[in-house]
Amino acid sequence: MISDDLMGDVWPTVQPGRATSDYARVTLAGSAPCEVRSWQELCLTLTVGRFGFDDTGGFRISLRFTHDGGALQSHDPGAANYISARSSTGVRIAVHCESHGFRPWDKAVRFEVVGGALKPGDKVFVTIGDRSGGAPGFRMQTFCESAFEMRVAVDPCATGFFVPLEERIAIPVVPGPPVRWKVINPTARRVGTMIGVGIVGEDLWGNASDRVEGPLVLRSTGPALIPPVRIDWVPGARSHKIEHPLDVPGTYRFALLDGTGATLAEGAPLAISNAEQTFWADLHGQSGETVGINSIEEYFTFARDIAFVDACAHQANDFQIKDAFWDKINTTTRAFNDEGRFVTFPGYEWSANTAVGGDHNVYFRDEGRPIIRSSHAMIEDRHRLETDANDLAALYAALAQEDCVLFAHVGGRPANLAAAHDPRLRTAVELHSDWGTFEWMIHDSFRLGHRVGVVCSSDGHKGRPGASYPGAASFGALGGLTCFRADALDRDSLFDAIRRRNHYGTTGSRLHLDVRMAFDKPAEIFHRDPATGADPYGTCNRANMGEIARSAADMATVNISVSAGSPILSVDLFTASQIVATFRSYTFDDLGNRLRILCNGAEYRGRGRQTLWTGAVTFSDPEVVGMTPINWWNPERPLLHEGPGKIRFEAVTTGNFCGFDVALDRLEGTVHVATNIVEGMLDLADLGVEPRILDGGGLERAISMQRLPDRLETTEMTVSHRVRLFDDGDTPVWVRVRTEDGHVAWSSPIYVIR
Template sequence: MTAHQANDFQIKPAFWKKLNHLTETLNEPGVFTVLPGYEWSGNTAVGGDHNVFFRKEGARIYRCSHALVAEHDDLDTDAHTLTDLYNRLHDEPVDSVMYAHVGGRYANIHFDHDPRLEAAVEVHSAWGSFEWILTDGFPMRRRVGVVANSDGHKGRPGASYPGASFFGAYGGLTCFLMKENTRDAVFEAIRRRHTYGTSGPRVAIDIKAELTAGGTLFHRNPIAEPDCATEKVFVCTMGDIVQITDKKVKVSVSVDAPVGIESIELRRGTSTVALWRGYEDKNLGNRLRLMWSGAEYRGRGRNTRWQGRILINGGCIERFSPVNRLNPEQTLEQVGSKSVIFNTITTGNRMGCDIWLEEESSEVEVTTNHGALSLTLKEMDGKPVIMSAGGLERKLIAQRLPAGGLATSAHFQKEIEIEEDGDTPVWLCVNLEDGNQAWTSPIYLFQK
């Protein structure tokens, strides 16, 4: 499934007509789904960037402005705020859905929200990784799905490297859980929040909650559509909104990845209630993983620069390997037998390196422009050492790993307590050995 999402204030009438012709021509039901649509590019103060998708061609385009459009005969169709856009789309005969998008003008989820239209938030793209756009909504009972997109501005969906531009991450992918590859199925998957996103790799993820006493599953968000269809269920999956009476539920997780799985975080809201690793402390080897991540803030120019040196005292580097290094012109390299230097950026995503040490008793000194760490490998167990660095979730994490490759499959279960009031969002963050990540849409469980 793909779509072209041009900034609305640049789309001239002739180009909008051409886009509609292309999507209609290229869409092949059952094989390749192409959706017509555009990016509504209002400033953050009036709602921020949102992706608009139409079920079929022929819809009007409702721009935030005509800033770079010379033709002004349809100025009266502009939607200057997100609220205006919602109203326009409700009046539009062609069905539509929306994503809250984090680009240069990040989506402002506090400005307005219409669950009938906006069913998903974007947690990753070439702009970086943004868990906050999901978790900021939990206190407000925003029941949205998770998606990841490219937005690399290079016309390479599914292969969107950042290159030498201001982008700092590889473009993401979304998995839609559906029985057929059609526009109708895509729309239903989005509206049911049956999606998960990755920072690039194709990972198979399944999460289910078993409900002993059963529950009422809502096909739409009942806060916005109280008369929506419902059904009685005893098992639910990612994206489902289910009212239950159980105080606890058993959650089953299954992940199959094309690379090793570093860890899986089973989360309840913003808390990690179970951390899966495919190894025990006795399996730890001479590999030290150092990963830095985070951003400066939410808006444009959020890139964080990480500069520094890793120095090995009392030993040498046996082997060195960068992790998730995407910009070749940025320095991340071994210098001699005892040191590594780096000058890189992150934009919410994570990157770093693996160092195999000849002597586990060696002291490792990590010096960065955001702080420093000093540690000895033999004194580390499987628990990460974390240096918080301010900003927006900026951190440096040191972790001891087995010397060899990690397991590529994971299966586990965990019992989770359900809040008495409000929602209990249950979701996954999968951390892969190559530095990539994946996130599932939450299961939204509630008692009342």
């Protein structure tokens, strides 16, 4: 459990006596590990201390904000998640399941002494998931946790102030059996590099399972012969890694096979050459010291050894970071930084309200730098209050001499890009995280004249940086990843890539993306924004991803290369916010009887953006002969084939999209979509390559429908296109890639300036 010295929570500063042991003691019957999403009955006993408990006094049991287990209730003994309490003396204990506690102990149950009092030594017996009335128990959360804590605080004198007990009770939550497999390998490395290939078996909710059984074999294809590798899985391990040098240039692919030779999973294509390398990172997430789970050490260990990312950073909300935890963040990033293998950065999330700037991620190149908070909202120690930067302009001023960069983020407090901008510091906007997809961030940046790159991260709160699944609560998307194109895996090279915007983001896939521009006449090339006073790097007829080119030309050629682990659906080429070309690996003549039906969008940009969809799709004539979920991250949300031509569903979107592919026996008649947001009917004969949209208002809320080929196989595309450059101002040129498995990637723009 997290030490109180590091924990970013705040409790009353007044209490009846000197020690919490005077108020009560609490014990938990048993501490055996519980499997994720299992049904449990947890029994707690609270023994009243020397002050007794007065009438209307009592205690609270609180769970963390991240908890996505069953919603506790006290009104129906026969229903799931029933919680009960009784006293040893017969005095009534009323149970109040409160809708909101306080950060980070967001989910609380209050136990109130009613119609009497409890004397020292009396006991209260609490059963979470009480099965005595026929209920199945308490539904556990969807994610693993080394110490699932139930924090107990008491109010013996009926003052309304609840003081936490020093005794803390917790149980481990462990993964289920593997139901799917992942092969995780680099995507671009130099000749002679030692290549690490990670293997993970995930349970139904995306947790790395420790219940793997063999035999398993890793097979590769490519220009160099690598014999199949039999995997001797260590019992209880949650991952396995195989390392092998590759000395022959070319493209390699890795596949995991079971004992029968059947393919369980395939990795992304790996390009071995003497060109630029790529490194995958999740630079945004939190641990249990603030509003996440598990310790910061467990956080970085997961990123390195289970998610197999190359780089990672920690981003706690600044107003929860005690000075002791800021020291701990710096100590931990220094300890985990292992250049050439795993790079870490110290940093934090500056978490001001949106009106004065909104969330921004701050990354330092080195440890030992001061934290400049947005406020002391949850920090009792006020001695550094005068160092706070309460708005974005003040933050830029405070960091002006620091060796750091900032990314704009959309979380609980969406970044306000218009509040202030410093091109020396804010180098990127985050388009995707567990919170959803926010492509509007890059469009807003263009309108404001900001020259920024694109990143994607998880902002994971569930202890899984680099492999962050949303679970069953407030998050709606799989966490994203950023691919940095750099010379080496070290802090200097990655910081250089960040400041050059030489990176792209994805919704979690590890596809390879290259975007370059060729000019008819030499252009001045800038690595840093010339708005900062930077000089050009040189003169060249070519610009790479993220670079800024000053050109007098009217036209330029854009060269795009994509290599993915899933077939490519489309490649959209943009100038600023306008799509100027879309490339696909198929034409209308290739379309089959497969339809893709998606829910898209959000309510609005702020904290309550989540859109809940309920609806049905009905086909008048054809029968549904197959159905495949797309981005259906919560397996408990209904997606039901209810008859020959009907599908019923419930879904959630937070700016991203989810849905399903349906295979029909024939393409005749109509399709009727009826949801709580929008309704419409279309002739199946009218569906083609381009999606048809049923507009649902809000922030790009919509149902989209399109036909696809029955089978797609193209995983590599190389295309070129001539684009016209704007006469005045900047021409940002960038690419969005969509793949069959539901993933999206965005390149950082190349900015052509006049």
